[in-house]
Amino acid sequence: MFVEQNVPLQGHNSFGIVAKARALVRIRGEADLQALLADPAWRAEPKFVLGGGSNIVLTGDVKPLVLKVEVPGRRIVADGPRATVVEFGAGENWHEVVTWTLDQGLPGLENMALIPGTVGASPVQNVGAYGVELQDRFESLDAIDLQTGRVFTLDATQCAFGYRDSVFKHVPAKEGDFGLAGRALILRVRLRLPKPWKPVLGYLDLERRMQESGVPHPTARQVYDWICAIREAKLPDPRVLGNAGSFFKNPTVTPEQCQDIIARDPHIVHYPMPDGTVKLAAGWLIDACGWKGKSVGNAGVYEKQALVLVNRGGATGGEVVTLARAIQTSVYERFGIRLEPEPVVV
Template sequence: MQLQTLVDLTPHNTFGLPAVARAMVHIDSDAAIPRLLDHPLYGPMPKWVLGGGSNVIFTGDPAELVLKVAIKGRRLLPTQADAWIVEVGAGESWHDLVRWTIANGRPGLENLALIPGTVGAAPVQNIGAYGVSLQERFDALDGIDLTTGQPFTLTGDQCRFGYRDSIFKHSLAGRCVITRVRLRLPRPWRPVLDYPDLQRRQRESGSGRPDPQQVFDWVCALRRAKLPDPATVGNAGSFFKNPVVTADRFAQLLRRHPAAVGYRQPDGRVKLAAGWLIETCGWRGRTMGRVGVYAHQALVLVNQGGATGIEVLALARAIQESVKGRFGITLEIEPTVV
């Protein structure tokens, strides 16, 4: 356990927003958490868990004690008849994990390649991309209660996964630390190529049956073409959730806007492409002060240099009002606002 005070959080969030933590603790093992809870000064403080900082917007300095999870480790657990099981420390890089599983003959995460952030943050957000969500590849996770110091294990049902949502955003918010995640990768492996962009890549490659590495490479290429690299352009990836509407509401939208983009869901509803809504309102490539909308993907807001979280939210609200006024649809911000 490493303790630091007055920590600049700018390099700890991918949007590059300024904030200072009064104190930050690096959690590198399960044993560090009980030691922290027993600390006479920091033990009683409210706590806030920081993963890779890829899904957070700082609007000021956090009042809580910041816990930076850095628990490492990757293990291949015994193979089951219908699945490969892998166990990963919460502080591991998600993208590095995806590459590692493919290299070790455990495919199934390739559609989730190049998503920034840590493994421990993935269940919180229930990350998803190109037709696959974490909950479809999830087995269980381990964590430690920040009040009692007791370890616990949660199954997928207990995590209450929803679209970019989980129990960790609600009743367990700020109350626990995820230490390890176990993933269940279905076998035999089958490629998930439901998205038109992946189908187009398959046609262009002439590959009738792509292997996991090919799908991984296609996903990486698509994401790099559409999304800015946080190492060079500050951003938090997709800034708004794709709104889900009834089939009737989508039919009404299509009558007025035949080019509207939507994806039918198993329950009959339709997930709208938030990027299309924003672009249709004329926001793609526009700037507002030191914040802008990415020229290649309207769903992404970017730091033009020196932006603050307040400026980011001002642009986000302007976009929300614009989309609401034109389509009657409310966009929900995806990152956590601190």
């Protein structure tokens, strides 16, 4: 275990915001964290877990000890007639893992191609795209308690998955409550890829691709290629233009609220949900308020997708937060809807 001092974090957050970690240690396995917790100099230090940095907005230097998760590993742990279970280290790149499963002839993750970040961050956010969420493919995970060093396993129920939500995003309200925000570091994630495979194609963009290509029954690899092409056309590459992907969650409303909005804005993009609520496209709401292409300082709204906030060069975390709050105010004043950010502000 080696603790690095004054580590630049610009390359460790997808927004490309300039900041430093006062101290940083790279976690490549359980032993690294056990050694850290056994060291009296670091045991009681506040800690901040950092994966791929694709879901954070840094507003200054990070004072807690940064635990940079770099746990490797890819393996098939079970292969049965109804599913294949695969396990990945938390430090593995998510998109590379999706590609790897297809290369092994194991479909099921293709709708979540090109989601930025690491495997370890995927359960925290319950990542999802184009009709598939992590919880739909989740088997279990191993994590380590940042106070005791004890390794424990959670199944899907214990992770309490919700829309871009999980137990890892909640602090216990009172003693005895089960919340793991800031208390655990995910080491490994196991995913269950069902057999037989069935494509998930219920999104307009995918339906258009089917019609344009004349392929009514695509393979998993074709769906993967379509998803990559759709995302690349809409979303900027963080290596070129800093961003954290979709900045706001798509809000859900009652059918009555949706009808009220439709009466005023007939073209609003909306999707009926299985529980009877209606999901609204946050990007459409932001665009309708005139924000696409606008900027606050060096932080801006992407010209091709209003749901994405970008770093036009030298943006600070404060500028990103100011822009986000201005957007929230506009959407609330026009539609009566409060947009909730996806990234964590640090």
